[in-house]
Amino acid sequence: MALKDVGNKVPIYKLKTTEEVMRYYDEWGEKDKYNRDMVEWNYTGPKETVEVIKKYLANKDALFFDAGCGTGLVGQQLKKFGYKNFHGADLSQKLLDTVPRNLYQKLFKIDLNKRIEFSDNLYDSVMCVGTFTFGHVKSDALNEFIRITKPGGLICFTINEGIYKDYGFDKKILDLKVNNKWSEIEFFKSDYIASKDVNAWLGLYKVK
Numbered sequence: 167m168a169l170k171d172v173g174n175k176v177p178i179y180k181l182k183t184t185e186e187v188m189r190y191y192d193e194w195g196e197k198d199k200y201n202r203d204m205v206e207w208n209y210t211g212p213k214e215t216v217e218v219i220k221k222y223l224a225n226k227d228a229l230f231f232d233a234g235c236g237t238g239l240v241g242q243q244l245k246k247f248g249y250k251n252f253h254g255a256d257l258s259q260k261l262l263d264t265v266p267r268n269l270y271q272k273l274f275k276i277d278l279n280k281r282i283e284f285s286d287n288l289y290d291s292v293m294c295v296g297t298f299t300f301g302h303v304k305s306d307a308l309n310e311f312i313r314i315t316k317p318g319g320l321i322c323f324t325i326n327e328g329i330y331k332d333y334g335f336d337k338k339i340l341d342l343k344v345n346n347k348w349s350e351i352e353f354f355k356s357d358y359i360a361s362k363d364v365n366a367w368l369g370l371y372k373v374k
């Protein structure tokens with residue numbers, strides 16, 4: 167699969183280490199540049215994922231974990247449909263600082279490639295949008311998302327099409343299905359950043 171991605175000054179696929187990724191987003195968050203770029207590129211990840219999850223999650227009091235929340239674009243979309251209970255986590259403190267006040271009840275600066283220090287079965291839903299991409303969060307994080315989600319809860323994510331096979335997401339998703347950890351509700355190729363010819367797989371899975 168060709169290396170297709172966009173970014174701030176250099177494409178995201180050039181980032182190698184977690185430290186590089188953190189610095190990259192810290193800089194991208196300055197002067198609201200990340201948010202301005204997402205509007206200019208017509209980035210549809212948050213809108214597309216929320217449109218999917220709202221079809222299956224009627225409870226507006228549901229507690230969400232937004233994994234890789236960045237500037238809070240997913241929380242903003244969820245709020246439009248009446249959801250109100252969000253926790254968010256991200257590697258970049260600069261981006262976390264730009265999340266609109268009072269949108270999320272809790273924000274955590276954590277590395278999602280490590281064990282998430284939360285108890286089991288905490289959330290009704292995990293959203294992970296734009297964060298499964300080159301050099302970012304690896305497929306093993308899905309084990310942690312399942313662990314912190316309640317049985318019957320929903321996990322909704324995007325995976326940049328360029329890493330889906332190369333980073334083993336195809337095998338991981340299948341493995342979790344075969345081992346009865348989750349069941350598939352929706353899985354399709356979404357627009358994501360279609361204006362830049364970058365698409366993503368969008369999945370919605372129910373935790374067993």
Ligand SMILES: C[S@@+](CC[C@H](N)C(=O)[O-])C[C@H]1O[C@@H](n2cnc3c(N)ncnc32)[C@H](O)[C@@H]1O
Binds near residue numbers: 191261277
């Ligand atoms: C493309 S942005 C998406 C942000 C937001 N979800 C959105 O849709 O606008 C990717 C996010 O993943 C975060 N990220 C990258 N690697 C991470 C890691 N190892 N742990 C936690 N967050 C990470 C970045 O800081 C960035 O905010």
